[in-house]
Amino acid sequence: MSRDHEAEIVSAIARAIHRYVIAYPDAADTIEGIHRWWLTPPLHEEPEAYVEEAVAYLVANGTLRQTSLEDGRVIFSNAQRRP
DSSP: OOHHHHHHHHHHHHHHHHHHHHHSTTOEEOHHHIIIIIOOTTGGGSOHHHHHHHHHHHHHTTSEEEEEOTTSOEEEEETTSOO
8 A cells, every 4th residue: 555545544534533523522532442433434444553643643733632541541532622
């Protein structure tokens, strides 16, 4: 698979996650949860590494907030909502 194709998939995943947090502004989950529950076919069939890239992009551009929990898990949520 070409890097351009991978970038297109990551971009599609980022758009899907953004739509999800607009539809469900109180949603918060781990990378694994986002991969499993927030994405619909065929995107949830893509590698989790692509979800990680998409989430990192969304955190960097201020769409998502990253929160570390006491148990070591990291969750992501709508950056527009108050923690």
